[in-house]
Amino acid sequence: MPVNMIETRNLTKQYGPKTAVNSLSLSIGKGELFSLLGVNGAGKTTTIRMLTCLSAPTSGEAFVGGFSCTGESEKIKPMIGISTQDTAVAERLTVRENLEFMARIYGFDKEKTAERVNRTVADFHLEEVLDQRAGTLSGGWKRKLSIAMALIGEPSVLFLDEPTLGLDVLARRELWRVIESLKGSLTIVLTTHYMEEAEHLSDRLGIMISGRIAACGTLPEILEMTGKTSLEDAFVAIAEGEVTEE
């Protein structure tokens, strides 16, 4: 397994005349939690889509676990998990059935499926909603289920696309605890609009502006680069072009 779990080289995605991701070069280490920050339309979700083999790059290359996202997607898919912006769950299946379904999709046999479901239910404290249909869950529970479904296949890399979008503060804090508990055990790429979320959870941050990484580093490095005392101020300074990365 390579030291860098994710690597992109001049990764570019164009939709007609619009360049959604522009020559993105990035390395994310094994076990690292990397946050992509940016305003709407900055290219965060498009980047995630390319890294999860959901979208083909227009040019450039992306590698996950040493495999190419364009030519070796069948090797990448078993080792990744994704929780999309919308809670992608089977609405009429119960929480348990959703988890069992995903485990079977990853090819687990009956015993392994039962073991993974029990473990995931315990890790995410899903016991009280286990036999409830996913469509009847609150937003917070749905997000938790969505992330649990992304993890049940024992991925090496987890992609969380705005996992706390639209959640109240308590549900958000609860999800932070879940994400924090995963840190170190797998590589996590998280996109978010929330500065405090990125500040709280990330090992490193990348700030995307108009499809480019405008700044990348640890929180102290970004603050030092911008001369600001908070991530929000640093983000605004970078977004407004006051500061550019050397």
Place this chain on the structure above:
Amino acid sequence: MNRILAYSDRNRKELLRDPLSYVFCLAFPLVMLVVMTLVDTSIPRESGMTVFHIQNLCAGIAVFGQLFVMLFTTLTVSKDRAGSFLVRLYATPMTSTDFIIGYMLPMLVICVLQSILIYAVSFMISFFTPDRLNPLGLIASIPVLIPSAAMFIGFGMLFGSLFNDKAAPGVSSIIISLGSFLGGIWFDADATGGTMLDICKALPFYYCTRSARAAVRLDFSASACWIPLLIVTGCAILLIVLSSLAFRSRMKADLA
């Protein structure tokens, strides 16, 4: 295979847990079965109108029920495409073949169960009509209905792949109207003759009811059963191939 069965299970549960699927796929055809049997009792036997006699009606109602399974196939595929559930699954080891078979398999099983239930009720009704149904004919007709079920599921997959979740049910409704009318479920197409019969014969629906009715009568002649069945089987294969191509092409576009 595990992935196909997992996806089939999911689709079966999604359909069976939707109360509307019982209303449309079971209750409505059964209500029509009872209503048309009552209509039949009001029609003098001397009139020679046999389309609502239970031995003809039961096969027609079985095909009518399959039309609604088509509608629910359309709804399942188009709704999945509209949400992000399929996107999540695209990022897993699921292949397009897993998706296609995973959609079709549970619908086919549901169609067979639906036919069994409709025939069971028809058999009971036949005790109250002048024409008693032969259970052997009903049993023989169930496998004969499988190609038409596959054809309608193919239609459902095709519309669900080509159209969005707003338009797809509307397009399916057109096929429901065409299928039930031009399939000769509600009138004796053979008795009409002329252009009307030509139109019926130009479409596959007529052959679905014709072959199923022949099997109910235990009439396995080429003209009554095998040739119509062959036509329906050909159309089913064509529709399944077309719908698979449409789904694959849509999946490829989604992943572009």
